[in-house]
Amino acid sequence: MPDLTLHGYWRSSAAWRVRIALALKGLPYATVAHDLRTGAQAAAAYRACNPQGLVPALDTGEGQEAPLTQSLAIIEWLEETQAQPALLPADPLGRARVRAMAQVIACDVHPLGNLRVLKALRGDLGADEAQVAAWLARWMGDGFAALETMVAQWGGAFAFGDAPGLADCCLVPQIYAARRFGVGLGAYPRLVAIDARCAGLAAFAMAHPAAQADADPS
Structure with missing residues (x-):
């Protein structure tokens, strides 16, 4: 899998979900922090990654125009690209x-x-x-x-x-x-x-x- 970079904030519940999924699957990743208390997520440079100006966003390292956004969508992508250990049942x-x-x-x-x-x-x-x-x-x-x-x-x-x-x-x-x-x-x-x-x-x-x-x- 290409190098992954997670944009998040330490106390964001949504970013935390993705961190757990990455850790359960044993996937290494870099992090970029955006302090929600100061409004860092609203900066124009970050909105180029996530038009909502929210965390998380996951740069998949695969050269797409924009990283993945929305925590459940990111975790589903991880599940589809790194099947084991599974986070969803088989049936x-x-x-x-x-x-x-x-x-x-x-x-x-x-x-x-x-x-x-x-x-x-x-x-x-x-x-x-x-x-x-x-x-x-x-x-x-x-x-x-x-x-x-x-x-x-x-x-x-x-x-x-x-x-x-x-x-x-x-x-x-x-x-x-x-x-x-x-x-x-x-x-x-x-x-x-x-x-x-x-x-x-x-x-x-x-x-x-x-x-x-x-x-x-x-």
Whole structure:
């Protein structure tokens, strides 16, 4: 596989998903950091890589006009070009279920709590911190409740079955975000257990925000 370069930010949940996938597949990559707090992702040079001005973006090193964008699309590309270890089940029904679990987080939960939305709540709508906290708890809680049920149906040691995969790539960063914002996790014991199990794997430790070169000093 050509040399890979991941554009991201240490605490971005979406970039973190891709880091986990790269680590699970054992793929080396270079990194370029864009500090979301300073608006670095909005710079014209980066928008040439990602017209949305968001992270992540993955330069595949294959000479395309623009890198790949959107975390799930990037991970699907990794799955198609580096099949093992697989992040999706072999059977179509299982693959659809895992994609649905991943999208609960990536499409329905995470977008409502990312930095640009929280800035809009505070700045454009005048929400105070209690209102922001209630907003986060509502949408994370809805997503976690659905995932807890899905894991009860289809999970094993991990979100789906007994090997880490795409759903875990999305779940672990969202659990981190919940703890960061003080969202209670007591109603989701299966999700908490999966997060703890993932934390014991080297790939997840390598991808953790604290292990990134651009992370704030602890």
